[in-house]
Amino acid sequence: MSHQVYAFEPPERFVAGTVGAPGERTFFLQARGGGRLVSVALEKVQVTLLAEKLEELLLEAQRRFGVDLPETATVDTSDNEPLDTPLDEEFRVGTLGLAFDVDTATVVIEAIAVGDDEAEEVEEEDDDELSTADRDRLRVRLTPQATRAFIDRAKRVVASGRPPCPLCGQPLDARGHLCPRHNGYRR
Secondary structure, rough: OOEEEEEOOOOOEEEEEEEOOOOOEEEEEEEEEOOOEEEEEEOOHHHHHHHHHHHHHHHHHHHHOOOOOOOOOOOOOOOOOOOOOOOOEEEEEEEEEEEEEEOOOOEEEEEEEEEEOHOOOOOOOOOOOHHHHHOOOOEEEEEHHHHHHHHHHHHHHHOOOEEOOOOOEEEEEOOOOOHHHHHHOOO
């Protein structure tokens, strides 16, 4: 079975965004470049972890290789525009991979589609390279400045949802919240 690799090295635009009301949002990574537009769906926690791990990767690249990193995205690189349309989901992300290319001083992000074996929980651990080799993937290569802009937007997108419960951290719902810290009682 053949698989599709959507490579953007570099993209004109690479952002995280959502569609829907808070509590019912669908999260997307979207890359645009060379007349192509690719959108892949993922979970909120994946967007959160991607932003955190990209920050760690940038700090490690600065520490190890002396890469000059921006502290925050500059005003001209911050992207507050909505996702581009048409919003056609190419695949749902199962695995995210990150790397830093020392030769080009760029960050490589790879989003790999969910496989059939991930839909059901499989106890056996296969070699990751073999199990993900035949899956669709989105590969993006970003400068450290573009990576910082992506991180800042991803954090804003995640934070724009429902506020967390101050006790347990779970999202508060307008219909009420059964907080485990209150032993299941509504307050």
